[in-house]
Amino acid sequence: MTENGFNMNEMKKRILSGVTPSGFLTIGHITGALKNWVEMQNEFDSFFMVADLHAITTRQVAADLRQRSLDTVAFFLSAGIDPEKSTIFMQSHIPAHAELAWVLSCSTGMGECQRMTQFKDKSAKNVDNVNVGLFSYPVLMACDILLYQANYVPVGEDQKQHLELTRTLAQRYNHNYSDTFTIPEPFIPKIGGRIMSLQEPTSKMSKSDVNQNATIYLNDSNEMIIKKIKRAVTDSDALVKYDKNKHGIANLMELYSIASGKSYNDIESEFRGAGYGDFKQAVGESVAEFVAPIRDNFMKYRSDKKLLNEILELGREKAGREAQKTLRKVYKKVGFYQL
Ligand code: AMP
Ligand code: TRP
DSSP states (O other), X not given: OOTTSOOHHHHSOEEEEEEOOSSOOBHHHIIIIIHHHHHHTTTSEEEEEEOHHHHTTSOOOHHHHHHHHHHHXXXXXXXXOOTTTEEEEEGGGOTHHHHHHHHHHTTSOHHHHHTOHHHHHHHHHTGGGOOHHHHHHHHHHHHHHHTTTOSEEEOOGGGHHHHHHHHHXXXXXXXXXXXXXXXXXXXXXXXXXXOBOSSSTTXXXXXXXXXXXXXXXXXXXXXXXXXXXXXXXXOSOOOOOOOTTSHHHHHHHHHHHHHHOOOHHHHHHHTTTOOXXXXXXXXXXXXXXXXXXXXXXXXXXXTOHHHHHHHHHHHHHHHHHHHHHHHHHHHHHHTOOOO
């Protein structure tokens, strides 16, 4: 409360975002999502979620999923999310996500889900497991956001289409039943919103790539990072110049710019006349230095299960309360009989 009796939290706008615990986090998670979360948590009422319900849209080994879920919380902390400022929670701890998903899926067209590029990509990759959950997952994601009345959703570029669907579903519901949901906006970084695979720089860097050289994981050693960047696929021009059609070099310049804080112009001058070898060495060292503190802090947080559980317990209470408020309104408006 302020001196005038205002509740500051009520005046703050809200953000929500999440990561699916289907693998180890990568540098793309930092540049596309967590970096913005850390900056925004000072200004916004912030909710960050481990999207474990989403994880089972592809096959998971139960014991691994349990470990990865806690790993993800530890990565939130090691990247700089402060549990005193932000609410951190596990999606499956809040039943309202699945409950609202049922209601909203009853006003989502099959065609709307069928159009989603991530669905098309993932069903092409998992031909033996194209399940109904994978199909309707964007509806669940919309519910993650709408339950908390989030104003902004800091995500990487690949989530833009899901955010558009979220807005459509919210507007449709508000129109059919009167204003209920805040219409959220995506918040996508200009640099780092889509870090590409080091081996196939026309596809997104992914935590589940089978080629280990394609991805920089947040627990890779410095040597490993430097080696992976040295092996990164580039072109044969040997010219360090930003051109988005030179996918490999553009991607390395993007990583270097984020890790070192240098602009593309600075980088071009730094390597004028130099070969890719020198450039890759500098990128590798800079990215290693950027990842090192996150990796070291991760080890510290991950070994403190008591702390992680306490944070999740608090998150369950706070997120549960907020989500329940919205769900209650929705149930009433759709006409479910209330006792
Ligand atoms: P996911 O692991 O798919 O749940 O992604 C969690 C968040 O990280 C989302 O906001 C993604 O857009 C973001 N993200 C994942 N991979 C990348 C990448 N290679 N480049 C940029 N952002 C990414
Ligand atoms: N679908 C997101 C991804 O795969 C993760 C996610 C789940 C999410 N729920 C969310 C992101 C809600 C933002 C808001 O990257």
